[in-house]
Amino acid sequence: MFHLALKMLMGDRAKYIMLVGGLTFSALLMTQQTAVFQGLLSWTTSHLRNMRAPLWVVEAHVDYANETKPLRDTDVNRVRSVKGVDFAVPMYQGILKARAFDGSDKQVMIIGLHGATLFGRPPQMLAGNLETLRLPNTVVIDELGVQRLSAGRKKPIGLGDTFEINDREARVVGICRTERHFFGYPYVFTSYDQALQYAPRQRKMLSLILASPRPGVTPAEAARRISAETGLKAYTSDEFAKVTVAYIWKNTGIPMSFMTTIILGFIVGVAVSGQTFYSFVLENLRHLGALKAMGASTWTLARMLLLQAFTAGFIGYGMGVGITAAFGFAVLPGGQPPFVLEAASLIRTAVAIVIICFFAALLGIRKVAKLEPAVVFRG
């Protein structure tokens, strides 16, 4: 009986393609847009993954990861004095102008790492050695930096080449891989003392403090203690990421526009699939009627329709996420557009497709339930 159902479904090639195509498109739209959206959100917290630290201590009124409100130099020692803190190091972050070889100015994100420990350093080095940063006037740039700062050069900028930051020489001693910054600035890593030389002089220069909890103390517990004792705000990196995403969610229109696309994907899926399936049922009404006349119960027919709907649903879903995955693999090396595919979004799409199929099947079942077997013999 179910073999028959599948034969009915796939026998009409045009209808079958139409039905599966609608579902594929719907699945693709939902998965791909979710992935791009999550990729974009992940860019907002890329800062927290490019500089790895369990604890981030910032000024009490900082709302999200890329915001800088400077602290006083002695705050490092105040954080070090908190019980449960293993160590704490100062960090500078700021957006400065770098001059490329052709004289054009590029905005770069300068990160000043604590000179002795280089804590918070980027996880992946592609060329050079990060520890060379202890030499004067040295920087480590990322791949985007290579691309931007090579403007006007015959060869891309490499180890030993120099450019200017704020009219001071910067010699490239390493190239690292970073995740892209939300605002598209290349990362330039240097030592804290060197970063203060590059940065314009301000009353307070310390941007934030990176810290690590003692073994046996959870980061959350250490963060709570730092906040209570110093009056600064300490986040674990997960908390800081959540706060940042919440800020973007609340203060920009980006989430809303993506949500709209995802909902549209769902509606298109429901409409196209529902309609196609319903017309498919209508067309096969004669065959279904014949089956009913032969003694098949409505329940059997309903199960046949459900099988047909879910088969189409599975194939559409599989092809949809497959195309998404192909897109993902294609953009993964370049890192643009943003793309993060999570298991949760695959499951969400699956649930949506199940709902669509169930809805489509329900329409058909309603028709079949009311069907008089006599109809078959009328025409």
Place this chain on the structure above:
Amino acid sequence: MLFRKASFYFAIIGVVAALLLVKRMQQKPKDPGPVSAPARSPYDDTVAATGIVEAVRENVKIASPKAALITKVFVKVGDQVKSGDPLFQLDDREAAARTVSMEAQLTSMTATLAAEEVQVADWSDQFERTSRLRRDNVATDDELKRRQFSLETAKARVAATKAGIAATARQLDQSKVELGVLTVRAPRDGQLLQVNIREGEFAPAAAISGDPLLLLGDVDKLQVRAEVDEQNAVLVDAQQPAEASLKGHADMVMPLRFLRIEPYVVPKRSLTGDSLERVDTRVLQIIFEFDRPKFPVYVGQQVDVFIKRAPGSLGHAVN
């Protein structure tokens, strides 16, 4: 039926590819951690501070007694000097010339004195002889008196010249003292930590604001001056043990012994190579002494300091 359709296999491949991608996206590079060990507190409850190594007896900034040209520098950086050793010589030509002329004057006055003393002897002889003639009534009273006055005049002149010589001798002493002042000497035993003058430079006599001419210190015994943010000042207790590690070398640890807390809270000077004061931050300074460790430690070096918090101190109330 289903298994004969290519689209079914496409769907399977699609799902598998998506799952692979999810798995790949979950792979994150490992946390790199610090390159070298960061400074860690050896105590559970601690007050962290930044410190600087200095000589136990505070360093002496040697100044010039008067504004003058420097003609000779007797020492170089690192020299050990004893109290009273000459350090540098200021231009002494004027003072030396004055001494020489004073000495010449003294010689000339001594000669004058000799001539005047001869005069006294002459008059004294004449007076004696005239007084004998007067006794025999050969000379008149008038002649005797004239000889007597002449003798006294000569004696008075000798006394005046002697006083003049004494005065000139004092002046010579003075100019010799002035000459001596132009040689700047070590006020105490120690080592020269800085020499910022060269022969031919001009030494100002004004108060020194920047680099001193010479910096004299005793580097046999060193101490650490630790600075604690004023907001943490209440957490510091006297007589608590502490540890210092060299900046950038957390494994080079020196145990510290408490010496004293400076009673005056000073504005923090940035130790990051910037000489500008950050006036919104004031720091409490705590002085610790330590024995020279096996690794080299230099005066002026920065250290990370962790001071133990006393049990029951104010800081414990916060946790």
